[in-house]
Amino acid sequence: MRRHLVPPARSSNLALLATSLGFVIICLDVTVVNVALARIREGLAIDSTALEWVVNAYTLAFASLLLSAGALADRFGARRVFVAGFAVFTCASVACGLSGGATMLIVSRLLQGVGAALCVPSSLALLGAAFPEPHARAKAVSIWAGTAALALGAGPLVGGVLVDCFGWPAIFLINMPIGIAGIWLTLAHAPDTVRHAARRIDLAGQTLAIITLAALTYAVVESGTRGWTSVTVMTGLAAAVATGAVFVTVEARHTQPLLPLTLFRNAAVNVSAITGLSLNFGYYGLMFAMSLFFQNARHDTPLETGLAFLPMTAVVTVANIASGTLTARFGYRLPMAxxxxxxxxxxxxxxxxxxxxxxxxxxxxxLAVGVGVALAVPSINTAVLTHVDPSCIGIASGVLNTARQIGGVVGVGVFGSLVRPELNDLAEGLHVAAIPAVVVSLSSLLTIVLGLKTSGSLVTDGAG
Known part of the structure; x- marks a missing residue:
């Protein structure tokens, strides 16, 4: 008799592992490269400008494409887009590790950013499909966010160990086995989301969104070295404002827009985006400033700098799990605030x-910053998953992550302009930089208190 092979049952926990692996290596690459820059410059004999773009090319592509990536996930299915992004990111990582010059490394980093942008919105949509029950979904989101936050904070330590032991290419080549495992787990265990193939592609909206976000990102990135009043930075900011205004006008008139403006009638989306922007503004800015503080003011080595961040990153996973439990029991407003x-x-x-x-x-x-961010991040993702129609989860996640990425880029720009070894005492610069971080955080807290009228209970609110 012929035996029929029964396909293995899908496991929601393994789907969570797959999406977490994708988010982990994406977040790891945000910080792990910083500790390898000196070795990259020596190994490839490149100048400081090229070295800056080794970092900035990734950020530029990532921030610019998040909205479009979210729309693609809604149209073609989150699993398909996630796997495509994971594959692009993995291949680009290998190309980074094998780079023999600045041009190849910068182009490969740009492609890494493209892959990362495709992965992030679709990974949140996959979590929503894998965990339809609200309480289980809240806990899954907390684990997903926790592993990513842990990777973000552990980047300097992991990078220091890999560079010291195996050389700078290791920080990129380590992504290959992780990528292969993540792609296999996704195909085997992640359920796909509903594809809205009838939805037309808004080419005008996508083009304007990419130009707007790219101009904004470029201007803020360049502000660290050129200053906020330079012609280049002011031109970039003006271009971002102008194209952003055109984008809003085009989207308001489009029958099937890339970004439905009705999405912003949803208080949970607005508050989550503002909160995400403020969280990344402070956290990314702090990581950048404290790295300079440890190495230039306290004269720590890259490895010692990574170890100095360890107390903060060690509690992140615990705080994220606690956030999931709190969200499941009390709603998302309490841990967010x-x-x-x-x-x-x-x-x-x-x-x-x-x-x-x-x-x-x-x-x-x-520790206070690490625990605070770790408590808030899962709740903003849960709020979006709870209140957005499933057909728009991808683009809503794109909005949330675009806001967070913009916050991170601006945070690094602001902190970087205030904490510069050649201009001021690093400790004094850190004290000044702390002020906008406090103001932005308290403004966001006020938005949470006033903008979310209910507790965000997963039992009573539903997916309205």
Whole structure:
């Protein structure tokens, strides 16, 4: 008799592992490259400008394409777009590791950003499909966000170990086995989302969105070296404002827009986007500024710098799991507000940190920020999943992650312009940089309190 092979049952937990692996290597690459820059410059004999674009090419592509990637996930299915993004990212990582010159490395980093943009919105949509039950979904989102936050914070340490032991190409080549495993797990266990093939592609909207976000990202990235009042930066900001205004006009008149403006009638989407922007503004800016502070003011090595971040990153996963439990029991408003308040307290505490401060005095503000961000991030993702129609999850996730990415880019630009070794005492610069972080965090906290009228209970609110 002929035996029929029964396809293995899909596992939601393995689908969670697949999406987490994708998010982990994407977040890891945000920070892991920073500790390898000196070795890359020596190994490839490239100048400082090219070295800056090794970092910035990834950020530019990632931030510019998130909205379009979310729309593609809604139209073609989240699993298909996630796998495509994971494959592009993995292949680009290998190309980075094999690069023999600046041009190939920068182009490969650009392609990494393209792959990352395709992965992030679709990964959240896949989580929503794999965990339809609200309480299980809240906990899954907390684990997904926790592993990513842990990777983001552990980047300097992981990068330091890999570079010291195996050389700079290792920080890219390590992505290959992770990518292969993640793609296989996705195909085997992640359920696909409904494809809305009838939806037309809004080419005008996508083009304008890419130009707007690219101009904004470029201007903010260049502000660190050129200054905010330079012609280049001001031109980039003006271009972003102008094309952004045209984008809104085009989307308002389009029958099937890339970004349905009706999405912003949803309070949960608005508050989540504002909160995400503020969280990344402070967190990314802090990571950048503290890396300079540790290495230039305290004269730590790259590996010691990574270890200095360890207290903050060690509690991230625990705090994310706690956030999932709190969200499942009390709704998303409580962890969102409490996390933002705790992060604001951490930023304020930076004004008491000096180069001679004890390890504990430095660690406590970092712990407050790490726990606060880790509590808030899962709740903003859960709020979007809970209140957005499934047909728009991809683009809603794209909006949320675009807001977060813009916040991160602006945060690094602002902190970088205030904490510069050649211009000022790093401790004093850190104290000044803490002020906008506190203001932005408290403004977001006010938005949460006033903008979310209910607790965000997963039992009573539903997916309205």
């Amino acid at each position: 409490f996390g933002q308040a705790l992060a604001a307290l951490g930023y304020f505490s930076l004004v008491f940190v000096h180069a001679q401060s004890s390890a504990l005095a430095v660690a406590l503000p970092l």
